[in-house]
Amino acid sequence: MAPTKSKHRVLVVSSSDKIVDYVNDMLPADEFELTTPAYSAGEAKRMLVSTDADIVIINAPLSDDFGIELAIELSEGTMGVLLVVKNEVYDQTAYKVEDSGVLTLGKPCSRQSFYTTVKLLCALSARLVRMEQKNRSLQEKMTDIRMVNRAKWLLIENMKMTEKDAHYYIEKQAMDTRLTRREVAESIVRTYDN
Numbered sequence: 001m002a003p004t005k006s007k008h009r010v011l012v013v014s015s016s017d018k019i020v021d022y023v024n025d026m027l028p029a030d031e032f033e034l035t036t037p038a039y040s041a042g043e044a045k046r047m048l049v050s051t052d053a054d055i056v057i058i059n060a061p062l063s064d065d066f067g068i069e070l071a072i073e074l075s076e077g078t079m080g081v082l083l084v085v086k087n088e089v090y091d092q093t094a095y096k097v098e099d100s101g102v103l104t105l106g107k108p109c110s111r112q113s114f115y116t117t118v119k120l121l122c123a124l125s126a127r128l129v130r131m132e133q134k135n136r137s138l139q140e141k142m143t144d145i146r147m148v149n150r151a152k153w154l155l156i157e158n159m160k161m162t163e164k165d166a167h168y169y170i171e172k173q174a175m176d177t178r179l180t181r182r183e184v185a186e187s188i189v190r191t192y193d194n
Contacts, residue, residue, distance in 0.1 A: 023057060060084065103121060
């Protein structure tokens with residue numbers, strides 16, 4: 001049996017309830033969970049401080065912003081952002097936001113186009129989350145390497161070890177004490193770094 005997928009949390013930002021109802025009708029309840037809608041860019045920003053969303057659908061224009069600035073700002077995270085605009089301004093809007101990873105959809109649009117675009121956003125959001133996790137892991141490894149190197153140089157300076165001996169010392173201490181190399185290195189740094 002395949003594992004069950006979690007529902008995608010969707011925030012709709014629109015000055016009218018019409019698009020909120022449309023999105024609610026379009027997206028299957030077993031795949032998507034709609035949060036309380038936001039009716040302005042400011043309200044959306046406040047809501048996202050305390051509420052997580054995987055996908056944000058912005059129906060432009062908003063009462064306090066066209067929606068472009070909000071879309072670009074929200075695209076800096078891992079959320080998939082869809083900006084829905086009138087067909088007359090589609091080209092110029094898409095041009096302004098596409099480099100930020102924001103998808104633009106002209107309205108009116110077919111049900112299939114809307115659903116397909118939202119599913120693309122789900123895939124994009126999942127990929128961004130994986131990339132962010134990988135980036136965090138790499139950053140953590142780099143921090144570990146820097147700490148171990150710092151500890152090695154302190155051992156070289158203070159204990160007159162060779163680099164090879166310092167490396168071996170840290171490895172052996174980690175195995176003997178069942179600590180990570182970073183934990184051993186941090187202890188060395190605390191001991192010798194004044």
